[in-house]
Amino acid sequence: MKIVLAYSGGLDTSVLLKQYILAGHEVVAMTANLGESDMVSGEGSQDALEAVRRKALALGAKDAVLIDARERFIQEYAYKALAANARYQGVYPLSAALSRPLIAQLLVETAAAHGYDAVAHGCTGKGNDQVRIEVGVRAAAPHLKTLAPLRDTPLSRPDALAYAQAHGVPVSQTAAKPYSVDANLWGRSIEAGVLENPWNAPPEDAFDWTATPGTEPAGGSEVIIAFERGVPSMNGRTGADLVFELNRIAGANGVGRIDMIEDRVVGLKSREVYECPGSVTLIEAHIALERLVLTRDELRTKAGLDQKYAEIIYDGQWSAPLRGALDAFNAQLAQRMTGEVRLALIRGRAVVTGSRSPFALYDESLATYGHGDRFRHDAAGGFIEIWGLPVAAGAAKAAAAAERSTPTLV
Ligand code: ARG
Numbered sequence: 001m002k003i004v005l006a007y008s009g010g011l012d013t014s015v016l017l018k019q020y021i022l023a024g025h026e027v028v029a030m031t032a033n034l035g036e037s038d039m040v041s042g043e044g045s046q047d048a049l050e051a052v053r054r055k056a057l058a059l060g061a062k063d064a065v066l067i068d069a070r071e072r073f074i075q076e077y078a079y080k081a082l083a084a085n086a087r088y089q090g091v092y093p094l095s096a097a098l099s100r101p102l103i104a105q106l107l108v109e110t111a112a113a114h115g116y117d118a119v120a121h122g123c124t125g126k127g128n129d130q131v132r133i134e135v136g137v138r139a140a141a142p143h144l145k146t147l148a149p150l151r152d153t154p155l156s157r158p159d160a161l162a163y164a165q166a167h168g169v170p171v172s173q174t175a176a177k178p179y180s181v182d183a184n185l186w187g188r189s190i191e192a193g194v195l196e197n198p199w200n201a202p203p204e205d206a207f208d209w210t211a212t213p214g215t216e217p218a219g220g221s222e223v224i225i226a227f228e229r230g231v232p233s234m235n236g237r238t239g240a241d242l243v244f245e246l247n248r249i250a251g252a253n254g255v256g257r258i259d260m261i262e263d264r265v266v267g268l269k270s271r272e273v274y275e276c277p278g279s280v281t282l283i284e285a286h287i288a289l290e291r292l293v294l295t296r297d298e299l300r301t302k303a304g305l306d307q308k309y310a311e312i313i314y315d316g317q318w319s320a321p322l323r324g325a326l327d328a329f330n331a332q333l334a335q336r337m338t339g340e341v342r343l344a345l346i347r348g349r350a351v352v353t354g355s356r357s358p359f360a361l362y363d364e365s366l367a368t369y370g371h372g373d374r375f376r377h378d379a380a381g382g383f384i385e386i387w388g389l390p391v392a393a394g395a396a397k398a399a400a401a402a403e404r405s406t407p408t409l410v
Pocket of ligand 1: 094095096097127128129180181182189191262272
């Protein structure tokens with residue numbers, strides 16, 4: 001077969017690549033740069049990932065492609081989620097979940113470019129990622145065959161290491177790490193190892209991007225996020241560059257650590273630890289601006305739809321038309337989402353300390369308790385009279401009924 005393999009360079013997909021090649025298949029390794037290694041090396045993630053590409057070729061891949069998808073990931077996936085303030089179960093900014101439909105799309109594009117007829121991934125049968133990738137591939141290219149060898153034949157860590165040893169697959173240092181980690185610019189997820197017991201506090205070595213509580217700078221950092229029709233920027237930084245910078249600043253202040261019990265698509269509960277400094281900060285800022293410019297009814301309606309949006313992403317339904325419909329709703333409201341939000345990033349928290357917008361519905365001369373108050377206090381009495389009419393009518397009926405049924409004393 002001619003297979004495009006989603007290749008991270010890690011132990012599992014390296015073993016997979018070698019197995020395919022030894023079985024006589026022709027394999028193209030596809031590696032997507034979603035900004036994970038920017039967070040590790042600071043700069044030059046394309047150069048860092050070039051080593052992953054060369055590793056695939058050394059293992060015998062017919063071709064190996066490294067796709068810089070950072071900007072596409074942020075613009076076409078993360079910022080749509082930001083417009084919906086998307087956090088699964090109210091907490092997790094969906095970093096891994098958002099990346100899978102893009103990876104699926106890149107697999108499809110790579111298969112088309114090479115004229116291949118199958119794609120493969122290294123997801124296990126227990127997780128959400130297999131669902132997200134395969135639904136994404138089916139939506140974009142129903143004719144492609146999707147292979148999930150580690151689902152069909154799970155590979156234990158010792159077996160993978162033994163195979164690597166026997167077949168000259170280089171094992172990197174990270175394979176020794178006691179966690180399963182997935183990361184991109186929108187966040188980093190940490191699973192397995194000692195975290196599997198939900199009573200165990202996450203050890204400090206689980207975290208890479210966020211400062212240990214107590215070691216953050218005492219005064220914190222102040223940032224101002226500007227939004228232009230819903231699209232954020234900070235001091236001229238935009239897109240992937242902005243998210244990278246916010247990860248750095250917010251992470252140094254310990255912002256964005258999450259520890260939760262999560263409900264997976266496949267029905268089981270899992271213990272998940274995340275660090276998402278940049279995305280958490282952007283979502284907090286976005287929510288603050290919405291509160292300033294949207295009406296109460298818009299906010300109420302949007303809250304329900306936002307929750308649905310997060311579930312769509314989590315559940316691997318990115319390609320469903322409902323997602324596009326909700327994007328259109330969010331885009332309509334984003335016409336007024338222009339303004340600035342100031343946040344204090346301090347001791348693990350992103351605290352909004354100010355907001356302003358030309359579209360603000362907040363009006364100081366109506367809200368003030370000081371001089372210059374323009375609110376019609378005299379109109380409030382009449383408003384309450386009519387607003388409370390149904391409640392008053394109901395209460396009167398209930399009182400009359402209680403009167404009729406009161407037993408009389410003999
Ligand atoms: N539980 C998270 C999610 O479903 C994180 C998944 C991380 N994926 C991974 N292969 N380690 O989105």
